[in-house]
Amino acid sequence: MASNLLNQIRASSSLIRRLRQRARCFTTTEGHRPTIVHKRSIDILHDPWFNKGTAFSMTERDRLDLRGLLPPNVMTSEQQIERFMVDLERLKVQARDGPSDPYALAKWRILNRLHDRNETMYYKVLIANIEEYAPIVYTPTVGLVCQNYSGLFRRPRGMYFSAEDRGEMMSMIYNWPADQVDMIVVTDGSRILGLGDLGVHGIGIAVGKLDLYVAAAGMNPQRVLPVMIDVGTNNEKLLKDPLYLGLQEHRLEGDKYLAVIDEFMEAVFTRWPHVIVQFEDFQSKWAFKLLQRYRNTYRMFNDDVQGTAGVAIAGLLGAVRAQGRPMIDFPKQKIVVAGAGSAGIGVLNAARKTMARMLGNNESAFDSARSQFWVVDAKGLITEERQNIDPDAQPFARKVNEASRQGLREGASLVEVVQNVKPDVLLGLSAVGGLFSKEVLEALKGSTSTRPAIFAMSNPTKNAECTPEEAFSVVGDNIIFASGSPFNDVDLGNGKVGLCNQGNNMYLFPGIGLGTLLSGSRIISDGMLQAAAECLAAYMTEEEVLTGAIYPKISSIRDITKEVAAAVVMEAIEEDLAEGYREMDARELRKLSKEEIVTYVQDNMWSPEYPILVYKKE
Numbered sequence: 001m002a003s004n005l006l007n008q009i010r011a012s013s014s015l016i017r018r019l020r021q022r023a024r025c026f027t028t029t030e031g032h033r034p035t036i037v038h039k040r041s042i043d044i045l046h047d048p049w050f051n052k053g054t055a056f057s058m059t060e061r062d063r064l065d066l067r068g069l070l071p072p073n074v075m076t077s078e079q080q081i082e083r084f085m086v087d088l089e090r091l092k093v094q095a096r097d098g099p100s101d102p103y104a105l106a107k108w109r110i111l112n113r114l115h116d117r118n119e120t121m122y123y124k125v126l127i128a129n130i131e132e133y134a135p136i137v138y139t140p141t142v143g144l145v146c147q148n149y150s151g152l153f154r155r156p157r158g159m160y161f162s163a164e165d166r167g168e169m170m171s172m173i174y175n176w177p178a179d180q181v182d183m184i185v186v187t188d189g190s191r192i193l194g195l196g197d198l199g200v201h202g203i204g205i206a207v208g209k210l211d212l213y214v215a216a217a218g219m220n221p222q223r224v225l226p227v228m229i230d231v232g233t234n235n236e237k238l239l240k241d242p243l244y245l246g247l248q249e250h251r252l253e254g255d256k257y258l259a260v261i262d263e264f265m266e267a268v269f270t271r272w273p274h275v276i277v278q279f280e281d282f283q284s285k286w287a288f289k290l291l292q293r294y295r296n297t298y299r300m301f302n303d304d305v306q307g308t309a310g311v312a313i314a315g316l317l318g319a320v321r322a323q324g325r326p327m328i329d330f331p332k333q334k335i336v337v338a339g340a341g342s343a344g345i346g347v348l349n350a351a352r353k354t355m356a357r358m359l360g361n362n363e364s365a366f367d368s369a370r371s372q373f374w375v376v377d378a379k380g381l382i383t384e385e386r387q388n389i390d391p392d393a394q395p396f397a398r399k400v401n402e403a404s405r406q407g408l409r410e411g412a413s414l415v416e417v418v419q420n421v422k423p424d425v426l427l428g429l430s431a432v433g434g435l436f437s438k439e440v441l442e443a444l445k446g447s448t449s450t451r452p453a454i455f456a457m458s459n460p461t462k463n464a465e466c467t468p469e470e471a472f473s474v475v476g477d478n479i480i481f482a483s484g485s486p487f488n489d490v491d492l493g494n495g496k497v498g499l500c501n502q503g504n505n506m507y508l509f510p511g512i513g514l515g516t517l518l519s520g521s522r523i524i525s526d527g528m529l530q531a532a533a534e535c536l537a538a539y540m541t542e543e544e545v546l547t548g549a550i551y552p553k554i555s556s557i558r559d560i561t562k563e564v565a566a567a568v569v570m571e572a573i574e575e576d577l578a579e580g581y582r583e584m585d586a587r588e589l590r591k592l593s594k595e596e597i598v599t600y601v602q603d604n605m606w607s608p609e610y611p612i613l614v615y616k617k618e
């Protein structure tokens with residue numbers, strides 16, 4: 001398929017040559033005569049007569065207030081045409097290119113064009129068909145979009161800050177046309193889903209997350225901003241690709257990296273002091289450090305660390321209830337976690353704290369909760385014998401004699417760990433597709449649980465640790481299954497269905513953002529995140545959970561988000577963090593009952609309706 005595609009692309013090279021000649025003619029004849037424009041900034045990008053897209057030179061970008069509104073790499077018109085042709089040929093050869101939906105990317109293009117033309121209509125379509133289109137604008141298709149971004153790029157969306165913009169960000173931020181921004185999703189593209197370093201092309205994930213902020217949380221689309229901070233890439237393919245849209249240098253490290261992120265944070269909070277910044281898909285190495293650096297001074301959170309943790313907790317509590325046991329039995333669960341990155345460690349910390357709270361909320365409870373977890377990473381089981389252990393994983397390293405009593409040792413394989421521990425839960429956040437092999441799933445049949453739970457949470461689809469078919473067919477009908485990306489339920493025969501839950505942070509981040517906005521809390525506390533997770537856990541009824549449904553259906557995401565946001569507002573009030581929002585000041589907020597808070601949230605959710613427009617001279 002790939003060589004076929006290359007041949008087709010080569011066959012079209014004569015057309016590219018002809019187009020190049022034409023493009024050269026255009027620049028030489030027009031180059032001397034300047035064209036007077038009466039527009040600047042985004043209005044130029046949206047005007048087909050004047051727009052040059054990525055071909056605007058740096059001086060033009062400065063002159064026309066375009067800095068930050070385009071990816072950093074300036075392209076020639078030849079390169080632009082080449083990118084377009086590569087994409088066109090790819091579509092011809094490979095229209096069937098979706099992960100589970102053969103036409104996923106084609107659907108994304110059509111939706112994206114609508115997004116460019118008519119935002120109200122776009123969100124109307126998205127909200128009305130959220131079950132069908134969430135997998136297109138969000139996980140898993142958004143992963144494919146990022147991987148093919150160079151070809152798919154048409155009209156820029158969001159802002160780009162690059163390592164080359166140091167010292168300029170404070171003025172660049174004013175190039176964004178909206179006076180008010182409520183929500184920013186920012187990435188540095190270093191770990192996009194389970195696809196690794198996609199550099200500047202990772203902006204797609206920020207756009208996708210914000211689509212859910214609008215569709216699920218009713219954030220106003222005119223007040224959201226996707227941001228890519230381009231500090232280079234360590235992806236060798238992109239470094240060599242002439243059509244790559246980002247900086248072609250290795251990633252900044254250490255203090256230089258921090259200085260860029262610091263400057264960005266200062267710029268956005270100077271222009272919009274009440275904005276909320278969601279950090280998305282930063283490699284683990286920076287995810288924790290940046291969270292600690294900013295969380296007590298800025299309104300920010302890390303979705304992969306904190307959003308995922310909350311969703312996992314809700315699912316883990318659901319899995320306990322699905323065994324017909326009370327939630328309070330959670331601290332007895334034996335949990336094997338595969339993956340000790342930003343997501344895995346986030347889940348482990350939150351699960352340990354939840355257990356400790358149930359066991360009396362003191363130091364000894366916190367200490368003993370630790371022994372319920374076995375963590376396996378790329379080097380196998382993590383014990384205290386691990387050389388150069390990651391400090392974030394250190395608290396979960398098994399004691400050596402404790403491990404050997406269980407027949408385990410440093411670096412033991414996942415199969416050995418599952419065989420010996422016989423866990424209640426096997427949870428994957430490893431980004432390794434198929435990690436829960438037949439052997440691993442066979443070993444899980446020895447689980448001491450009456451209803452073992454499998455969470456294959458890695459994204460996108462091909463990175464899932466196993467499919468629901470594999471899980472149900474090997475381990476048996478009586479399991480709980482959840483995956484990060486959507487899969488269909490499984491027909492188990494005899495009229496029985498194996499439910500596939502979607503365990504994805506999309507059930508929480510929109511509500512965390514909306515609740516924070518409407519409470520006016522200056523920070524996002526652990527308590528607010530915990531309240532969000534508990535609300536999601538409580539959303540599922542006893543009857544639903546007993547059928548194996550531990551997460552709600554995506555079709556109810558707007559309702560879930562409203563409830564989660566209300567829980568976050570209530571907790572912010574409880575912790576005395578709420579400073580109010582617009583005419584609802586802190587005193588008024590404190591007077592509201594629980595029902596009134598839910599109504600307050602609902603009343604502040606934007607819905608896609610056409611407003612009446614009237615022209616007035618300035």
Ligand SMILES: NC(=O)c1ccc[n+]([C@@H]2O[C@H](COP(=O)([O-])OP(=O)(O)OC[C@H]3O[C@@H](n4cnc5c(N)ncnc54)[C@H](O)[C@@H]3O)[C@@H](O)[C@H]2O)c1
Binds near residue numbers: 308340343429430
């Ligand atoms: N479902 C969700 O809501 C959700 C949320 C966040 C992240 N994720 C997914 O989780 C995955 C990991 O994200 P991350 O930020 O933690 O990534 P990461 O790169 O920081 O961590 C990956 C971890 O997996 C470990 N690993 C690699 N190979 C392994 C193997 N063979 N066996 C066991 N462990 C192995 C690595 O050592 C590392 O600890 C990604 O696919 C991401 O899409 C899902």
Ligand SMILES: O=C(O)C[C@H](O)C(=O)O
Binds near residue numbers: 139281303458
């Ligand atoms: O983006 C998603 O689908 C979930 C999560 O944030 C991830 O990084 O995989």
Ligand SMILES: [Mg+2]
Binds near residue numbers: 281303
């Ligand atoms: Mg993510």
